[in-house]
Every structure is written in structure tokens, then in C-alpha cells.
Amino acid sequence: MTPAVVRALDEARRVADHQTDQLQLPDEPSLEAPIPGNPISHDQLIALSKFLRRHADQLHNADDPFPYSLDTLLKGCTIYVPPPPPKREPTPEYKALMERLRREEEARQYQRMINPPAPEALYEEDDVSYQEVHRQIILIINVLISVVCCSVFIWVAARHWSAPKRLGLSLSGSGLIAVAEVVIYNGYVRRIKQAKLEEKKKPEIKKIIESWVIDGSATTKDDAVSIPSKDYTEDGVRYRKGKHR
Structure with missing residues (x-):
């Protein structure tokens, strides 16, 4: 509403207050307390203009009823943008789902933090894949050359x-x-796989040559005390089983 629209509504109530109810259209903004800035629909402005033109002889400026024409009432008006509706409160099911997803994501992040993927393994896989492809290509070329x-x-x-x-x-x-050629190559690949499996099954043997007790108060190597290991065998070598790396 502009000040001109507010004055027009006040003039309409002064002229025929009992007939201003027809200006209140259904599902339209209320016109009970008009003040500048309140919303008013285009249909209400048209009805207000027609109402004042019908009662032009009762207006204060009856000689010039045009100040209350539709063009005059529309001057200064802007499109009213209603405020956004209030955000709906999330349901308990939605809150429970989001909480579960949040916990799962935190658990995954924690696992990635304590168990980071080894980039070396990825590079090794790439190298192995490249070597395998290169070997297959060389094999095909050799077979073709032999056949030709x-x-x-x-x-x-x-x-x-x-x-x-x-x-x-x-x-x-x-x-x-x-x-x-194919039979020989398959036999070669089979032998290579068996050799790798046997190599992995072999235990790792580590030898301890000598043990030292490091004393913070010792200033020279001579101050350190050499102690025998309880795992030493008769020849001074301890064997420890493990996997090859």
C-alpha cells in the first residue's frame, strides 16, 4: 500500500462504510487497518477505484475524482513478495536417520585416519599391471614370429x-x-606361481648379533654393558620366525 491507497481506503469508509465490505475479497489481504507497506491485491485496487468512481459526488474533491483512478493508485506500488513459509520441523525418523549417517561417516573418517591406505601398494599394483600387460604383448609377438x-x-x-x-x-x-608355445608358457606361469607361494611360506630368520643396555648416565661406549640374550642358541644366534616382506 502507498499513502495514496491508504487515503483512498479512508475516503471509501467515510463515504459508505457499510459498503466497504465488498472490497474485502475472499483469499485476499485484509484491509481492516490500512497502513503504508501493507499488502493489497490488484483486484482490490480495481474494486477500490470503481467504488470511489461510483461515489465521486460524495468525495471531498468531487470536481476532480481522477486522483482515485486506477492509474493514480498504482503509482508507487511494488510487487509484494510474501515471506517464506516457516521451515518444517524435521520428523523424529529423519533426525534418527541423520544421526545414524553422521555416526557412520565419523566412524569411516576415524578408520581412514588410523588406517590410511598405503600409496606404495597402489603404485605397486600399477607397476605389476603394467608389467603383466607388457609381458603379454611380448608373448603374443613372440608366438606370432615363431608361427610365421x-x-x-x-x-x-x-x-x-x-x-x-x-x-x-x-x-x-x-x-x-x-x-x-602356449603349453610352454602355461607351464612357465604355473612354476612361477608355485615358486611365489613357496617363497611366502618360508619362515623369516633373524639373527641377533649382540644386545646393549643403553644407560643415560654413560658417556662412552665402554660404559655400556653388554648382556646376553636369553633366546641365544649355543652358537650365539637366535632364530625368529616370521613372514617375508
Whole structure:
């Protein structure tokens, strides 16, 4: 509402107070206590302008009823933006869910803090993958070279035979070479895996040469006392089992 709209409402109540109820449209802002800044709808402004034009002869300035026209009432008006509705209170189920998710995230962060992933392991996996791919490519190239060389050799060696026999012999020989290459490679891979498993199963042997008691008051090495280890064997070597790293 602008001051002009407030004066127009006061003038409407003075002229015909018993008829101003028709200005209060359903589901529209209240016009009970008009003050500048209160909301008013466009339909209410149209109804107010028409109401004052019908009672133009009873206005204070009856000779000039245009100050209460719709154009005059709209001057200075701005679009009213209602305040946002109040935020709904979260339900107990929602609060319980968020609390559970928060606890789980805190637990994951704590686990990541006390057990950080080792970047070396990731790099090792990348290196192993690269080496495996490189080895597979070299293997394929070697097999192809062996097959081609064998085919060419058989084809040249059987040059006195007919073309169909030479072709069949070359294909058969190259196929046998390819099968032999695959069998040999599988055996090699199997032996490598077995060797790695056996190497992991071997116990780690650590030897203690000598033990020293470090005394803070000792200033030289001669002040330190050498003590025997209770785990020493007869030859002065203690064996300790463990895994290879």
C-alpha cells in the first residue's frame, strides 16, 4: 500500500462504510487497518477505484475524482513478495536417520585416519599391471614370429611339393608350434606361481648379533654393558620366525 491507497481506503469508509465490505475479497489481504507497506491485491485496487468512481459526488474533491483512478493508485506500488513459509520441523525418523549417517561417516573418517591406505601398494599394483600387460604383448609377438617363421621355413623346405601339400604342411606345422608355445608358457606361469607361494611360506630368520643396555648416565661406549640374550642358541644366534616382506 502507498499513502495514496491508504487515503483512498479512508475516503471509501467515510463515504459508505457499510459498503466497504465488498472490497474485502475472499483469499485476499485484509484491509481492516490500512497502513503504508501493507499488502493489497490488484483486484482490490480495481474494486477500490470503481467504488470511489461510483461515489465521486460524495468525495471531498468531487470536481476532480481522477486522483482515485486506477492509474493514480498504482503509482508507487511494488510487487509484494510474501515471506517464506516457516521451515518444517524435521520428523523424529529423519533426525534418527541423520544421526545414524553422521555416526557412520565419523566412524569411516576415524578408520581412514588410523588406517590410511598405503600409496606404495597402489603404485605397486600399477607397476605389476603394467608389467603383466607388457609381458603379454611380448608373448603374443613372440608366438606370432615363431608361427610365421615356422610356416615360411616349411613352405620353403617343401618347395618341390605341390602347392596344396605345401600349404597344408605349413598350416599344420605353424599350428603345432602355436600349441607348443602356449603349453610352454602355461607351464612357465604355473612354476612361477608355485615358486611365489613357496617363497611366502618360508619362515623369516633373524639373527641377533649382540644386545646393549643403553644407560643415560654413560658417556662412552665402554660404559655400556653388554648382556646376553636369553633366546641365544649355543652358537650365539637366535632364530625368529616370521613372514617375508
